[in-house]
Amino acid sequence: MRKFIALSLSLMATFLCTILTFDVVAQETSAESFDVVVMLDGEERKGKVKGITDDLIKFVYAGEDLQYEFKKSDINKITFSSGRTQTFNEAVSDNEMATTAALSAAERKGIVAVLPFTVVTNDPGIMTEELGLLVQTECASIISEEARMLTVQSTRTTNANLAKLGITDLNTVDPSELAAMIGAEFVVFGTFDVMHDGTHSYGSDVTTEKTKRDDGKKKQTTVSSGSSSTSIDYDSKVHLEIYNDQGQAVFTDAKEPFSGGPDSYGGPIKRIIRHSPWGSKG
Numbered sequence: 001m002r003k004f005i006a007l008s009l010s011l012m013a014t015f016l017c018t019i020l021t022f023d024v025v026a027q028e029t030s031a032e033s034f035d036v037v038v039m040l041d042g043e044e045r046k047g048k049v050k051g052i053t054d055d056l057i058k059f060v061y062a063g064e065d066l067q068y069e070f071k072k073s074d075i076n077k078i079t080f081s082s083g084r085t086q087t088f089n090e091a092v093s094d095n096e097m098a099t100t101a102a103l104s105a106a107e108r109k110g111i112v113a114v115l116p117f118t119v120v121t122n123d124p125g126i127m128t129e130e131l132g133l134l135v136q137t138e139c140a141s142i143i144s145e146e147a148r149m150l151t152v153q154s155t156r157t158t159n160a161n162l163a164k165l166g167i168t169d170l171n172t173v174d175p176s177e178l179a180a181m182i183g184a185e186f187v188v189f190g191t192f193d194v195m196h197d198g199t200h201s202y203g204s205d206v207t208t209e210k211t212k213r214d215d216g217k218k219k220q221t222t223v224s225s226g227s228s229s230t231s232i233d234y235d236s237k238v239h240l241e242i243y244n245d246q247g248q249a250v251f252t253d254a255k256e257p258f259s260g261g262p263d264s265y266g267g268p269i270k271r272i273i274r275h276s277p278w279g280s281k282g
Contacts, residue, residue, distance in 0.1 A: 035059075037049070057071075073129065111186070113188070114143065115178075117133075117190040123234075139188065142273055175244075190238065255267075
């Protein structure tokens with residue numbers, strides 16, 4: 001009888017241990033099944049990534065059914081439940097953020113921050129946000145080359161500061177306040193217009209006639225050949241506005257490229273900066 005009781009207790013203990021082990025494993029598996037989206041400000045959002053487009057992440061929070069969309073430009077990285085990590089933007093440390101945002105007027109002197117460009121287009125094939133970031137980067141690079149007496153803030157730092165501050169619409173913020181918040185003496189606002197203006201076709205045709213005898217009779221054959229191509233026409237313009245940390249408009253100008261298109265912004269920006277107070281012709 002005692003052996004039976006001891007055996008029963010042993011089996012029960014084994015059964016309980018098995019249940020507890022299964023519960024712990026289940027909890028660990030459940031906890032590890034989430035994707036973790038890390039924003040540029042360091043915030044972590046747990047759930048499931050449902051899709052990735054050219055500029056958006058589709059996401060469902062853990063325990064919810066509603067699907068949200070996050071901009072790629074606001075995301076540092078995603079750690080998937082599989083363990084794979086995909087980085088979208090390099091994070092800027094809190095110390096770097098605090099340093100740039102807390103600069104005094106004297107410390108901001110000579111620092112230029114180029115803001116993301118606003119892209120205006122009627123072409124649905126153009127991804128305006130991504131193009132705006134490309135033009136921003138090109139503008140910052142040109143200012144660095146043409147105005148060596150100035151320090152151009154990294155566009156990555158500028159964009160991270162804007163994300164940290166929750167600024168998505170630059171038109172709603174006073175230029176003087178914006179300059180102080182992101183740690184710059186000058187802020188550069190830009191607009192790139194790239195309007196689809198129809199298509200243009202051109203080509204050439206060649207016609208030749210050949211004559212030969214067939215059973216004593218003349219036979220004429222006409223042969224035509226040619227080539228043609230079609231190009232898309234754009235009307236493009238770059239507009240720049242430069243403000244200082246006192247809110248004063250230091251310089252404003254607009255230039256058109258010699259040939260319009262989604263990638264025609266470099267030339268106009270260079271001509272504008274050269275004619276600005278910072279440039280060789282200013």
